[in-house]
Amino acid sequence: MGKIAVVTDSNSGITQKEAKEYGVNVLPMPFFINGETYFEDIDLTQEQFYEKLEGNAEISTSMPAVGSVTDLWDKLLEEYEEIVHIPMSSGLSSSCETAFVLAHEYEGKVQVVDNQRISVTQKQSVLDAVELVKQGKNAEEIKKYLEETKFDSSIYIMVDTLAYLKKGGRITPAAAALGTLLKLKPVLQIQGEKLDAFAKARTVKQAKNIMIDAVKNDFTKRFGDEAGENMHLYIAYTKDRETALDFKSQVEEAFPKGEVTMVDPLSLSVACHIGPGSLALACAKKLPTV
Incomplete structure (x- = not known):
């Protein structure tokens, strides 16, 4: 790829197989399931995850260990001059903040990008970074572009069941009970740094039209387009392709x-909170052509 390495995490939805195709490096996100540690797309497949989730396993998310981040950076800097590191949104995880702190020790060789994205839009940022490397941009220029355009994207997600939002404490048990009774399909929004309520639908058809x-x-x-x-338009989903x-x-x-341009599974860290059967529509501005 030249003198710049691109690093992201599995919240981007980029699999280890795709990472090889794109020429990028993906840090797997750790999950604690019934007291055991698993790593996304290493020893935890999408199928295994949903089996455990629907089996009512205790699941919590974590972030990559400091050592796994710095070990990867050190290894890459033996071969590359600079690194562009694109973690998930700082509003959804502390892994971005941790990466900023770690990067201070690398004297400008590691540029951490907080472009406040996750899943398919984070994946697009990674693909844009790869393209900008090909265009001859340096790591600092790539970081600047990705942070300046961070809000040029949206994700809308229809949630099929309220059980997982309730379990994660994102809605009250009373709201979940009422929503289930009314057969509500909430539509959530990720625009920038957090997951917010956007609208309520009574049917999947209505939720699709809302998105x-x-x-x-x-x-x-x-x-203005x-x-x-x-x-770019993207479809994302949990379990049901x-x-x-x-x-x-x-x-x-x-x-x-x-x-x-993509029909991808939502990353497991999002799926954890919303459960199977969710459907998302997302968009992001295309990289300007040179």
């Missing part, structure tokens, strides 16, 4: 000039 309308609104009002010609592929057809119909 499509929200992205249309973003295209017009936030990005009504047709979405300069935007078939529903995601069906939704892709609906999204392509709604955005005839747009392009769905």
